[in-house]
Amino acid sequence: MGDSDTKGALAPRRRVTSAAGKSASMLPVNGKSAAACESSVTADYGHGKRDRSLETVRAKSKSEKQKRRSYTSDRLSSCHKTQESLLSSGSGYNNYRGILNWCVVMLVLSNARLFLENLLRYGVLVDPIQVISLFLNDPYNWPAACLVIVSNVFVLVALYTERQLSKGSFTELVGFLVHCMNMAIMLTLPAAVVLLVPCVTPVGGAFVLGTYTILFLKLYSYKDVNMWCRELSTIKAKTLARSLSCPSAQHLNGGDPKVCYPGNLTIRDMCYFVFAPTLCYELNFPRSPHIRMSFLLRRLFEMLFFIQLLVALTQQWMIPIIQSSMKPLEDMDLSRMTERLLRLAVPNHLLWLMFFYGFFHSSMNFTAELLRFGDRRFYNDWWNSETVTYFWQNWNIPVHKWCLRHFYKPLLRRGFSKILSQSAVFFLSAFFHEYLVSVPLRMFRLWAFLGMMAQLPLAWFVSRFLHGTYGNAAVWISIIIGQPFAILMYVHDYYVLHYRQEAD
Numbered sequence: 001m002g003d004s005d006t007k008g009a010l011a012p013r014r015r016v017t018s019a020a021g022k023s024a025s026m027l028p029v030n031g032k033s034a035a036a037c038e039s040s041v042t043a044d045y046g047h048g049k050r051d052r053s054l055e056t057v058r059a060k061s062k063s064e065k066q067k068r069r070s071y072t073s074d075r076l077s078s079c080h081k082t083q084e085s086l087l088s089s090g091s092g093y094n095n096y097r098g099i100l101n102w103c104v105v106m107l108v109l110s111n112a113r114l115f116l117e118n119l120l121r122y123g124v125l126v127d128p129i130q131v132i133s134l135f136l137n138d139p140y141n142w143p144a145a146c147l148v149i150v151s152n153v154f155v156l157v158a159l160y161t162e163r164q165l166s167k168g169s170f171t172e173l174v175g176f177l178v179h180c181m182n183m184a185i186m187l188t189l190p191a192a193v194v195l196l197v198p199c200v201t202p203v204g205g206a207f208v209l210g211t212y213t214i215l216f217l218k219l220y221s222y223k224d225v226n227m228w229c230r231e232l233s234t235i236k237a238k239t240l241a242r243s244l245s246c247p248s249a250q251h252l253n254g255g256d257p258k259v260c261y262p263g264n265l266t267i268r269d270m271c272y273f274v275f276a277p278t279l280c281y282e283l284n285f286p287r288s289p290h291i292r293m294s295f296l297l298r299r300l301f302e303m304l305f306f307i308q309l310l311v312a313l314t315q316q317w318m319i320p321i322i323q324s325s326m327k328p329l330e331d332m333d334l335s336r337m338t339e340r341l342l343r344l345a346v347p348n349h350l351l352w353l354m355f356f357y358g359f360f361h362s363s364m365n366f367t368a369e370l371l372r373f374g375d376r377r378f379y380n381d382w383w384n385s386e387t388v389t390y391f392w393q394n395w396n397i398p399v400h401k402w403c404l405r406h407f408y409k410p411l412l413r414r415g416f417s418k419i420l421s422q423s424a425v426f427f428l429s430a431f432f433h434e435y436l437v438s439v440p441l442r443m444f445r446l447w448a449f450l451g452m453m454a455q456l457p458l459a460w461f462v463s464r465f466l467h468g469t470y471g472n473a474a475v476w477i478s479i480i481i482g483q484p485f486a487i488l489m490y491v492h493d494y495y496v497l498h499y500r501q502e503a504d
């Protein structure tokens with residue numbers, strides 16, 4: 001009975017096997033033969049134990065049956081469903097990290113080839129000492145450095161004028177005229193020195209004019225903000241409010257007390273503004289609570305690293321290409337000119353990206369950290385620009401902020417139309433671009449001016465006809481191709497003007 005029961009509980013395969021009269025010991029049940037199980041149960045244990053083991057065997061066989069059934073139904077379950085391919089835009093898939101890595105690997109490999117080719121062709125051209133000669137023609141004459149020192153005079157004149165205005169010693173008109181004269185001299189004096197003194201090098205000249213342009217924009221903002229403060233206090237005085245008061249307990253984020261007009265008209269405040277990484281003056285700048293040493297050192301390291309890399313790559317990569325472009329440009333060989341332009345575009349663009357990071361991220365953050373200047377938004381995500389307008393709004397925030405606050409919005413408030421005000425801003429920007437290039441090179445060709453003014457029709461074209469990714473590609477192309485085009489034009493003209501005349 002026990003045998004037959006056990007067998008009945010077993011799987012059909014096993015029953016068939018025993019019916020066939022074959023040795024049950026050969027049949028596997030969880031690693032043991034059924035006969036072996038049965039004999040061990042009968043021989044060694046009593047009834048209770050036998051029942052329990054029978055139950056276990058039954059349960060095991062049941063679960064096995066279930067497993068087999070589910071496996072069979074699994075095999076038949078559908079293996080297809082309606083879905084898009086990953087690379088179709090409808091799939092919603094957007095993890096392209098691997099492809100981005102591939103791009104980087106390809107970029108490194110192709111540039112490694114270029115690098116080797118360059119080394120084999122020209123040898124090592126990097127010469128850090130040569131950089132000094134870019135700033136100095138004559139080691140006993142430092143006109144550029146002298147001009148930078150002289151710039152302090154203009155800062156002091158602006159401060160003095162504002163103090164006189166706050167005390168009422170100068171009328172608004174007199175103050176305005178003094179400011180105008182001060183700023184006009186600021187732009188003309190360095191330009192005249194750079195043009196007339198032969199020992200100023202183009203790089204030294206560009207450095208001086210850059211410094212003066214930044215100071216000019218800062219002092220313009222200083223004049224405007226102090227004037228707005230006076231206007232506000234006049235309005236408050238008229239409405240019998242306490243005009244120049246600040247609640248005494250008010251503090252900025254960094255714990256510094258708030259300053260009120262005319263308490264801001266001090267040398268200390270002026271010095272802070274002159275060195276702060278902004279062109280827009282405020283009486284109370286947002287301040288960070290303390291200087292983070294590790295952040296400061298990292299930015300300093302980046303600055304030094306990028307300066308070295310920029311100089312090395314310019315000497316080793318850019319200059320040979322520029323030199324080899326002179327002949328095709330002279331011969332007006334269009335296909336060769338295009339080839340040289342495209343060849344120049346790659347190093348020029350890489351250098352420009354490095355300059356962007358080195359200047360707008362490393363050096364500006366370094367200065368800001370050192371001065372505990374809180375507003376670190378020096379750039380926005382211009383790399384995602386789908387319109388030219390977005391690019392100009394976001395790549396250089398200090399200049400954009402200045403343009404908006406001191407030029408664009410005042411024009412709009414005076415009733416000028418938006419398009420006219422935008423054109424005026426681009427005109428001003430084009431003027432300064434030309435000023436910073438033409439004066440140091442001592443030749444007026446208007447390429448930079450035209451390049452900047454061309455942004456207006458380009459902005460219209462891109463926003464009208466190209467959208468999304470196409471717009472973004474158009475912005476990138478205009479950056480990658482536009483700059484080397486202007487550089488080649490200037491270098492060619494400079495070469496023709498100076499070296500061909502000498503050769504002739």
Ligand SMILES: CC(C)(COP(=O)(O)OP(=O)(O)OC[C@H]1O[C@@H](n2cnc3c(N)ncnc32)[C@H](O)[C@@H]1OP(=O)(O)O)[C@@H](O)C(=O)NCCC(=O)NCCS
Pocket residue numbers: 389392393396399400401403404408409412413418421422425426429
């Ligand atoms: C010209 C330029 C200033 C236009 O900027 P924009 O952001 O497109 O200008 P918008 O028309 O969108 O208006 C901007 C601001 O003016 C305000 N505004 C618009 N019309 C106004 C009006 N009639 N009165 C007052 N304010 C007005 C807007 O509200 C907006 O204010 P917000 O910034 O506080 O939001 C910008 O393209 C620019 O900076 N270009 C030159 C950049 C440059 O040369 N950089 C050199 C880098 S090397």
